[in-house]
Structures are given as C-alpha cells and as structure tokens.
Amino acid sequence: MLGNATQPVGQRLASLDILRGFDLFLLVFLQPVLVSLGACVDSSVMNAVLYQFDHEVWEGFRFWDLVMPLFLFMTGVSMPFSFSKYERVESRWLIYKKVLRRFVILFLFGMVVQGNLLGLDFKYIRLYSNTLQAIAAGYLIAALIQLNFSLKGQMGMTFLLLLAYWFPMTFWGDFTPEGNFAEKVDRFVLGRFRDGVYWN
Template identity: 70%
Template sequence: MKNKLPENNSTRLASLDILRGFDLFLLVFFQPVFAALVRQMNLPFLNGILYQFDHEVWEGFRFWDLVMPLFLFMTGASMPFSLSKYIGTTGSYWPVYRRILKRVILLFIFGMIVQGNLLGLDSQHLYLYSNTLQSIAVGYFIAAVIQLHFPFKWQIGITLLLLLAYWIPMTFLGDFTPAGNFAEQVDRYVLGRFRDGVFWNEDGTWSFSPYYNYTWIWSSLTFGVTVMLGAFAGKIMKEGKANRKKVVQMLLVVGLALVGLALLWSLQMPVIKRIWTGSMTLLSGGYCFLLMALFYYWIDYKGHTRGLDWLKVYGMNSITAYLLGEVVNFRCVAASVSYGLEQYLGGYYSVWLTFANYLIVFFLLGAMYKRGLFLKV
C-alpha cells in the first residue's frame, strides 16, 4: 500500500492511468448498469448496442471482448517504466524477481477469491486457474523474464516464437471447435477436477461442463504476447517523449498493421477470444495500440485532461477496483437505506440498486485516491 500520490513528473504518462481507468470503469460501472437499464427499458434499438457489451459465444469479436486484453495490454505498457527503475537501483536481478514473484502469487490468490472459490474452503469448487487476474499474473511473468534478459530485437523474436509455439499444436493437433481444440485438451489434462466449469454428481464423481470453454494453460503463451505488445507500446512512449507526435504516429501504424495481420491470419486461425487464438491476440493488440494512440494523442501530446482525470480513480487503483467490483456486493447497503423507493421505481428499482452498488465502489475508490492510498501488488 502506498500512502502518497505519485509525483507529477515527466516519466509518468497520464494517458496510461486514464486509459486503464477507462477500461476498469467499463467493467465495474458502465456495463452492469447499462445492461440492467436496457433490459428494463426493453427497447429493441438498444439491443444491438447491448450485444456489443457481452462476449462473443465463440468465433468473432465484440467490443466487450476487448476489456480483458486491454487490461493485460496496460499491464505491459507500464513495465518499461517500472522494471528499469527497480533494476537500476540495485544492479541485481534478485530484488526485481522477488517483486515479480510476489505480484504473481498475490494476483493468483486474488483471482481465486474473485472466482468465489478460495474463501468457500470447498475443495470441490476450488479452481486453480480461471480468472483475468491470473492471466495477468502469468502474462506479466512471461513478459518480465523476456524484458529482463533479452535486448529489444530478441524480445520481438521471442514474442513471435510464442505465437508460433501456440499456433503449431492448435493447427495440427486439433481443430477450432469448443470441444476439439488443443488448448481445451491441455486444460482438461492439466487442471482436471480443479478446472472451472467442473460439476459434481451425487455419487461423488465429476464431469467437465460442456458449456465452459475458456482455456488458460496453453493460452498463457498468447497472454504473454498480449502483455508484450503492451510493453512494446510502453517502450515507444518511454523513448519517444522528446517527439510525442512521432509516438502517436508509431502507435497508429503498429495498431493498424496488427489489425491487418490479424484479419489475414483469421482466414486460417479464427478469432476466438475464449481460447485466446493468435489472430485474436493480434486483433485485440491492434485495437489496444489504436486506443493507446488516441489517449496518448489527446492527453499527453495535446495536454487535454479536462473531464478525464476522474478516470484515474479507477486507473491508479485498478486491482482494488476489480476486486471491489467483482467480489463485494453493496446492493444490500443500497437496499437498506433506499427500500422505500421501490414503490415509486417499480421495475427500475433493481436498476437503481445496480447503479448504487457501483456508485458506492466509485466513492470508496475516490476516497482512497484523495488520501493517496493505492493497492500495489
């Protein structure tokens, strides 16, 4: 826990905190409130918009499928700034690895808490690897090792090798169906009964759910690629602060190139977010580069932060925001003080409770921000 606000120096880019905050705001405020409102209003023209705020069932890509990749991408974007700082102070790798391993372990524990399994102390519902925070932990570790021990050209090569390593068995040892893909088989073999989606029968036997088709073990390779793409964006921004216009141009060019390559690759390997295919990795990475270019241009190049600084409440306490939004239910608090509104709001009362739940989260994050309290892992 850090007890003071970061200094406003030239090494800290406001666009990083604000874009990260935008991502978390979508996740722990806008989407759940918007979805609750649209369902209650039942207006057909809004259903098309709401469709984009849910995950694609299998092949394809919706707006909501960008939220998790952007979370990983922003983790990588901060790494060129943070890793060099810790290495430079000691000249030894051990302090930075100690910090890296601490972060990985904590993110895995937080991820298990978010899934609702760890604190239940029920071995039948203990899932080892099934959460966004855990994918960040693994992607972060892979990216950290690459950046700590290899020069930039090698980093690009190793990132490409990760994509190749993912692609070979996915192409030649399976297909791209929910049940037949190689990543699915790896998860079933490695995680077994500790895989999310497992259900238990009355006789004590267990089975894999046919409806759960997210993969994590083999997809860790492409998680690492997503974080590395963010690290490349961070390196561009860190080394280009003397010419920020060029930084914007480079971010745009790389983003467009990645989108183009992804669409071309999707002709062979479909864009499937649930198994984090290589084409999905490049497509989402390209979109992340384009978003980063937009936010960097407007905030760090043009210097416009008016109306956006409040997003730092989420962005500078992203792990806290995620944990509060996903774990703690404040609806009971809202209901206990506003139950009298139900007779006036009717069906919209549930919308109000959803709104109040995430409003309380925002106020808590805002109070932490004003006091300089940030959860650092």
C-alpha cells in the same frame, strides 16, 4: 535489459492511467448499469448496445471482448516504466522478488474472485479461470523475457511464443469449443479443478 523508458522515475504516465480508468469504468460501472437499464427498457437500440457488452460465445467479436486484452496491453506497457526504477540496483533479486510477489497476489485474487477459494471447498476450487490469473501469467512470462533478453532477443522470444501457440492450436485439435487444443490442455493439466467442474 530493463527497458528503455524515457519517463522520469516516479512520474506516472497520464495516458496509461486514463486508459486504465476507462477500462475499469467499462467493467465496474457502465456494463452493469447498461444491463440493468436493458432489463427495464425493451428497445432494438438498447438490445443492440447490450449485444456489444457481452462476450461472443465462440466465433465472432464484440466490443466487450476488448476489455480483458486491454488490461494485458496496459500491463505490458507499464513494465518498462516500472522496471526502469531498478536499473541501478546491483542485485536483480529485488526486481525478481517484486515480479514474483505481484504474480502471486494477482493469481490468488483471481482465485478469490471467481475460483471459489474462500468457499474452502477444495473439490470445486478453480485454479485458473480468471482474467486476473491470465494477467498474472502473462506478466510473469513477459517480465522474465524483458529482464533477461535484449530487444532482438525479446522479438525472437515473442515470435517463438506465437509459433508455439499457433502450431498446436492449428494442427493438434479442431476449432470447436470442445475440441480445440487449449481445451484439451485445460482438461489434462487442471483435471477436476478446471472451471469448478469435478471431472471423474
């Protein structure tokens, strides 16, 4: 099932473009400008605003914590419209090729932006440490589910993925930054390539 998008082929969804532009505006322009202003203006109001434009360290939630999930949301929303162009294509390899190419490009861009890929110092390359790489992984998984399952199957797979995330996070670790299950998986799978830190 490639999706049930009703948007005409070739026509962009204006609301999605506006939301994407708003998210990029926050990321590229507004937050850096506010941080620069905050360095010059010492006021309780500015400090309160700047507090919302930084990530929460561990427990809690701030406005800035919406930016990355919003990109993931937009990626998912756009997929049915993108895949609907291929509904009449006999060979599914074309769409799988597109999905794989987009995954690889986003993943490599993530390594370029924050993964020290261009430094060519392979000892300190970060394999998976960037928002772009999270989007790439989420896009690949969601695309495979959407392309190969019916609506009920997609709902079932979503439930199973949530369960597969919830169970080990709840029972196979604690809720501290150092002891949660995701942290343990990162250290085991990525090893010395985790977050640019060399692990002996």
